[in-house]
Amino acid sequence: MEELRSSTRGSGESLPAQQETRHIDTAHMTSPREQGDGAPVLSSNTSDESQRDQVVETKPFTIRTELDVVQILLTVFALATRTWRLGVPRAVVFDELHFAKFVSLYLKRIFFFDVHPPLGKMILAMAGSYAGFEGDVNFERIGAGFPPSVPVEMLRAVPAITGSLVVPICYQICVEAGLSRYAAAMAGIMVAIDNALLVQSRFMLMEGMLIFFSTLSVLAYLKFRNCHREFSLIWWFWLCLAGISFTCTLSVKYVGVFTMFLVVVRIWRDFWRMLDDSSRSDMTLVKHLFARLLTLVTVPVAVYLSIFYVHLSVLHKAGPHDNIMTSAFQASLEGGLAALTRGQPLYVSYGSQITLRHTENLANGQPCWLHSHAHMYPVKYPDKRGSSHQQQVTCYVFKDINNWWIIKKPESHDLMVDDPPVPVKHGDIVQLIHGVTSRALNSHDVAAPMTPSNQEVSCYVNYNVSMPAQNLWRVDIVNRDSEDEQWQTIKSQIRLVHVNTTTAIKTTGKQLPEWGFNQLEVSADRLVKQKATVWNVEEHRYTRSSEKEQQAADLQQAEMIPMKATYMSFWAKLYELQFKMLFSTQDARLEHKYSSLPQQWPFMAKNIAYWMSPKDNSQIHLIGNVVIWYSSMAGVLGFFALLVFYLLRRQRAVFDISEDQWQHFLFLMELFVGGYLIHYLPYFLEDRTLFLHHYLPSVVYKIMALAAFGDHLYTVASKSSVARPALKYSCVVLLAVSLQSFLSLSVFTFGSEALSKQRIEALTWVDSWDFLSHDK
Numbered sequence: 001m002e003e004l005r006s007s008t009r010g011s012g013e014s015l016p017a018q019q020e021t022r023h024i025d026t027a028h029m030t031s032p033r034e035q036g037d038g039a040p041v042l043s044s045n046t047s048d049e050s051q052r053d054q055v056v057e058t059k060p061f062t063i064r065t066e067l068d069v070v071q072i073l074l075t076v077f078a079l080a081t082r083t084w085r086l087g088v089p090r091a092v093v094f095d096e097l098h099f100a101k102f103v104s105l106y107l108k109r110i111f112f113f114d115v116h117p118p119l120g121k122m123i124l125a126m127a128g129s130y131a132g133f134e135g136d137v138n139f140e141r142i143g144a145g146f147p148p149s150v151p152v153e154m155l156r157a158v159p160a161i162t163g164s165l166v167v168p169i170c171y172q173i174c175v176e177a178g179l180s181r182y183a184a185a186m187a188g189i190m191v192a193i194d195n196a197l198l199v200q201s202r203f204m205l206m207e208g209m210l211i212f213f214s215t216l217s218v219l220a221y222l223k224f225r226n227c228h229r230e231f232s233l234i235w236w237f238w239l240c241l242a243g244i245s246f247t248c249t250l251s252v253k254y255v256g257v258f259t260m261f262l263v264v265v266r267i268w269r270d271f272w273r274m275l276d277d278s279s280r281s282d283m284t285l286v287k288h289l290f291a292r293l294l295t296l297v298t299v300p301v302a303v304y305l306s307i308f309y310v311h312l313s314v315l316h317k318a319g320p321h322d323n324i325m326t327s328a329f330q331a332s333l334e335g336g337l338a339a340l341t342r343g344q345p346l347y348v349s350y351g352s353q354i355t356l357r358h359t360e361n362l363a364n365g366q367p368c369w370l371h372s373h374a375h376m377y378p379v380k381y382p383d384k385r386g387s388s389h390q391q392q393v394t395c396y397v398f399k400d401i402n403n404w405w406i407i408k409k410p411e412s413h414d415l416m417v418d419d420p421p422v423p424v425k426h427g428d429i430v431q432l433i434h435g436v437t438s439r440a441l442n443s444h445d446v447a448a449p450m451t452p453s454n455q456e457v458s459c460y461v462n463y464n465v466s467m468p469a470q471n472l473w474r475v476d477i478v479n480r481d482s483e484d485e486q487w488q489t490i491k492s493q494i495r496l497v498h499v500n501t502t503t504a505i506k507t508t509g510k511q512l513p514e515w516g517f518n519q520l521e522v523s524a525d526r527l528v529k530q531k532a533t534v535w536n537v538e539e540h541r542y543t544r545s546s547e548k549e550q551q552a553a554d555l556q557q558a559e560m561i562p563m564k565a566t567y568m569s570f571w572a573k574l575y576e577l578q579f580k581m582l583f584s585t586q587d588a589r590l591e592h593k594y595s596s597l598p599q600q601w602p603f604m605a606k607n608i609a610y611w612m613s614p615k616d617n618s619q620i621h622l623i624g625n626v627v628i629w630y631s632s633m634a635g636v637l638g639f640f641a642l643l644v645f646y647l648l649r650r651q652r653a654v655f656d657i658s659e660d661q662w663q664h665f666l667f668l669m670e671l672f673v674g675g676y677l678i679h680y681l682p683y684f685l686e687d688r689t690l691f692l693h694h695y696l697p698s699v700v701y702k703i704m705a706l707a708a709f710g711d712h713l714y715t716v717a718s719k720s721s722v723a724r725p726a727l728k729y730s731c732v733v734l735l736a737v738s739l740q741s742f743l744s745l746s747v748f749t750f751g752s753e754a755l756s757k758q759r760i761e762a763l764t765w766v767d768s769w770d771f772l773s774h775d776k
Contacts (some may be wrong), residue, residue, distance in 0.1 A: 016482070018625035070169045070181065074188040078167035082160040082201050087153045089751060091145050093620060094610040096204045100139050100146075103155065103204070110319035113335055115576075115584050118311040120206040122722055125160045136190060152249050159208030163201020165288040167192045168207075169215045170700060174707055176222035177671060178664060186731055190703045192633070193742040195748040195749045196624035199610065200693055202487035207696050208605065210252045214259040214697055218244030221263050225270060231287065239295045242267070247300040250595030251307050254582075255697070258678045259709040264296055266671070296471035303620070312573050324584075325369050327357055327490045330567035330575055337490070337538070344540045348424050348487040351417030353435060353541050355403045358395055358507050359493055359534040367518055368507060369403040370535065371396035372434045372441075372459050378515050381449060388446045388467055391439055391459035395507040395516060404435035410472055417542040423486040425475040429499060434459050440471035443498045443505070443524040450510040454523035455503050472499040478534055489540040490566070495533045495645035498524050504533035541753070569698075594691065594770070602633050605768045607748075608692055612772045616754035619772050622692055623748055626765060627741040628703065631734055635706030639673045642709075663713055 037565040071528040092100065098114075099121060105112045106125035114121070131151035146152050171188035175181065191197060201208035224238035246263050249256030268498070271288060272278065318336030322329075323468060330337035348354060371394045377387035398402060406415050407424060408431040415433065432441040439459035446456040446469060460469045475494040477485050487494065496505045503524035509532075510521045525533065594605040608622040646665070648657055657665070683690060710731060717723035744763065745754045748771070753764075755776040764771060 002206065028454045049248060061104050070185050070188070071171055072275045074171055074185070074192060075164065077163035079161070079241055081198055081755055082164045083157065085162060085750060086156050086202065087750065089613070089618075089620075090613055091611060092139055092142050092150055093203045094142060094205070094608070094622075097139050097142050099124060099204045099206070100150070100155070101565060103133070104135035104137060104139075105319060106314065107133060107316070109314055110317045111210045111315040111322060111336075112319055113321035113324050113580070113584075115581050116206070116250045116253050116531075117307070117581070119248060119307050120209045120253070123209065123312075124155055124204060127154050130154070142340050143614070155204050157203060159201050159203065159205055162212035163197065163208030166197070166201075166211050166215050166700065169212070169219050170704060172216060173222060174704055176219065176226055177668060177708070179668075179708055179711045180714070182731075183707045183714075186710070186735065187704045187707035189355060189687070189735060190625075190628050190706070190738060191700060193739060194625045194628050194703070195742060196622055196692070196696060199539075199620065199622050199749050200696055200756070205693075206252055210249060210256060211700055213249040214256065217242050217249060217259055217263050220245055220356055220669070220723060221266060224267075230284075231291070236291070236295075239267075239291065240299060240741055243295045243299045244303055251304060253692070255682075258682065260300075262671075262675050262678050267292060267296065308574055308577070312570060312577070324580065325367075326359055326576060326709065327536050328566070328568055329573060331490050331566045332573070344489060345421070345542055346489055346535055347421070348489060348492075348540060348602055349417055349421035349542070350407055350409045350412070350430070351415060351421070351542060352407045352424075353404050354407065354489075354537045355399075355539045356405065356535045357538040358532075359536050360531045362756060366397045367584045368395035368397045369399065369538070370405065370505075370522065371400065371403050371519065372437065372439070373402050373517075374437050375515075375517075376461070377449060377456070377458065384446055385452065387449065388444065388456055388458055388462045390442065390467075390650065391434075391437065393441065393457045393459055393522050394516060395522050396519050402434075402436050405441070406433040406435055407431075408440075421542070424475055425487065426475060426480050426483060426485050428475050429472050430470050430475060432473060432496070440469065441473065441505075442469060442471045443501060443503060443663050444470050445501065447507075448521060448523035449512065449516070450521045451508045451523050454506075454508070454525045455498075455501060456504055457522045457524050470498070470500040473497065473505075474499055475588060476528075477608070488538070489537045490538075493534050493536050495528060496535065497528060502526070502528070504530075505535075506530070506532040508532070513514075592689055592691075595689045596692055598680070598686075598690065598695075601680075601692060601698075602629065603766075604629055605766065606692060607769050607771070609753040609770070613751070613754075617756070617760065617773055617775070618751045618754050619748060620751040621771065622743060622746040623769070624692075624699065625738055625741050625745065627734070627738045629699065631738075632699070632702040632706040633711040636676055636702050638709045639669050639705060643669060643711075665749065668705075668708040668712065672701055672708050675701035676705055 072769070102112060102114065102121045103125045106121065107129060119299075128151060131154040133149065133151050133155075137147050137150060167188050171184045172189045174184035174187045179187075199209070216391045220238050220242035224235065225241060227235045227238060229235060242263055246256065246260040249259045271292060274288060275285060316334055318330065318333040322333060322336050327337055345352065358368050371753075372391055375392050375395075376389050377392055379389050380386050388701075390744060408415060410429055410431050433439070434441070437459060438459065441457070442454050442460035446467075448454040448456045460471055474497040475487060476497055477487060478493040485492075497503070498505070501524065503526050506523060506525050508521045508523055512519055512521055589776075594606065594608040600606055604624050604626060610620040610622055612619040642665075644664070647658065655662075676698050679701060680695065683694060683762050710727060714724055717727065747755060747763070755773075757773050760771045760773055
């Protein structure tokens with residue numbers, strides 16, 4: 001890899017047209033190992049004025065380049081291992097089942113819903129489009145063969161290349177952090193030969209791109225930190241790249257927020273320390289603050305919004321995931337709800353037949369419709385509470401004939417639409433008659449079945465004289481523009497407020513027992529103004545009879561819903577989509593054979609089967625390099641042990657290392673050990689199904705932590721002691737054993753060898769590993 005450098009080592013910037021060569025007294029320069037940030041700086045004895053006086057002009061337009069042979073070799077090796085036999089197997093591998101479908105939907109412009117942001121899938125779709133893929137295939141199961149029209153190699157090349165670049169980036173991160181080239185090379189080699197990182201980069205999966213953007217943002221931060229020419233072009237470049245990179249990390253998967261937190265906290269901590277520098281003017285500090293706000297807030301927000309703008313602009317056709325979105329969102333898609341409801345009346349009138357959809361989809365992230373059926377509430381619940389024993393009212397997650405209701409005037413017995421139709425307005429009092437059972441929607445002072453603090457909602461059955469009908473509801477249009485606004489199909493968001501008790505009908509999201517057919521509870525809540533009480537009409541038609549053909553003909557003149565997709569602003573779409581992505585339970589905890597717990601990951605207690613040949617025992621598993629995972633974990637623990645040792649010694653006024661070395665030690669621990677913990681510990685709070693691949697971003701940081709730990713021990717060891725040779729030999733042995741482990745487990749990495757049952761048993765180094773075998 002080529003790297004532009006100025007004549008001052010570690011500045012990380014290209015030379016201007018008139019290149020400056022500074023003659024600096026080396027006696028006043030502190031080495032990278034003596035600095036807390038690993039970058040050389042001038043001592044206070046060398047003033048900026050004296051530096052300017054020592055400028056010697058050289059040839060204009062001159063650029064010095066340095067080739068790092070180790071970095072080049074690491075890049076070549078990473079590319080070779082991650083792209084070798086990339087099209088094998090030509091079958092769906094693990095989560096490629098989902099991402100290949102998403103690519104297909106992207107290319108057909110069909111809307112889909114996923115809880116993760118779209119950047120990674122968009123990049124895969126662009127690669128597929130470049131290769132001429134039209135997305136006209138379906139993928140039903142893991143292991144199914146890809147049709148000839150699918151450019152498998154091109155689709156897998158994107159994560160393979162980005163995953164390969166992680167290796168030289170990790171090497172450069174260690175260099176910029178002030179580690180020796182040997183320690184940096186060790187970190188790069190271990191990242192390159194980790195079987196889990198390699199496997200995850202060879203297929204249409206997100207982690208290759210996720211880790212690439214994550215490590216790139218850390219590298220950009222270090223380059224920015226080591227760049228001493230403030231507000232120069234290269235200074236702005238690295239700062240902007242840090243903001244853009246962590247935004248891209250976040251835009252691949254929301255776990256990228258951990259990387260964003262790491263980088264942003266480090267940059268703002270550096271700025272906080274800058275405030276203590278009395279040599280800086282107030283205006284300079286304001287400029288630094290503005291630069292950070294621009295590049296770490298404004299630019300990331302603009303990039304994030306741009307990604308979603310492209311995403312929503314491309315996916316403009318209706319598809320299989322539409323019903324999770326609101327009616328208004330569906331109506332904005334071509335061939336979606338607009339196609340279903342075209343020709344239907346726009347304004348809800350007395351006599352209208354409607355379906356009422358819960359607007360916010362709070363119930364398990366699924367849509368549901370106000371529903372009733374000819375079954376009664378139990379006389380008594382298991383907790384001995386009594387019910388009204390009237391007809392059940394629920395919220396049903398499927399479209400059904402029992403979802404239809406008729407809007408009726410309280411003083412009229414006619415269920416037909418008037419001629420001309422009389423629209424229902426905000427504040428009108430109505431009754432809702434269930435279309436199938438002809439019973440009126442009702443509520444009363446009886447506790448709801450699952451939420452006793454709310455009132456029961458039922459359809460009134462006239463067999464209990466102690467409970468008179470209380471079936472009047474006031475229509476409150478939430479998003480009205482005026483007080484006399486008319487109730488519209490799809491557009492109007494309404495609340496149904498019970499007149500007698502001033503409660504609003506809502507769905508609680510709780511599931512009813514078997515007597516309620518496991519549908520969702522509906523109740524009436526005294527807290528009227530809440531999102532759970534908002535509904536909208538999704539389907540609508542006028543009630544007609546065969547005897548009123550003339551009236552039906554007249555009703556054709558009523559204003560109808562437009563046949564084309566209705567307009568919904570980008571901001572409204574973005575808000576709705578973000579809300580559902582962040583609060584969806586699509587990844588809820590489900591039983592899976594290969595799921596695992598965070599406490600099992602550092603010890604690699606479980607593997608994941610990705611693919612197996614239907615003909616022999618060739619198979620691919622997500623399994624890490626055992627030696628690397630265990631030794632790097634020891635490096636993390638070693639950092640903590642050494643920190644405790646130093647703190648105890650310093651408390652007793654014993655300073656084993658210089659202040660600069662101490663600050664550098666703390667910096668490395670915050671960056672690498674802190675990066676590891678930030679990417680790992682939050683999973684202990686997750687209440688969803690987790691897999692080993694969720695741990696992979698942490699693996700990169702703990703490998704660099706091991707390299708940093710070894711480098712620190714080598715630095716502080718006495719040159720005359722045997723510690724330094726012992727550390728050298730230990731590193732050589734560790735790399736040799738890691739390479740042997742990599743080669744042994746590579747049969748599960750590339751799936752290129754038909755394994756015997758005995759060979760599989762020999763490679764089952766941990767009892768809990770679960771490999772597959774066709775042999776009986």
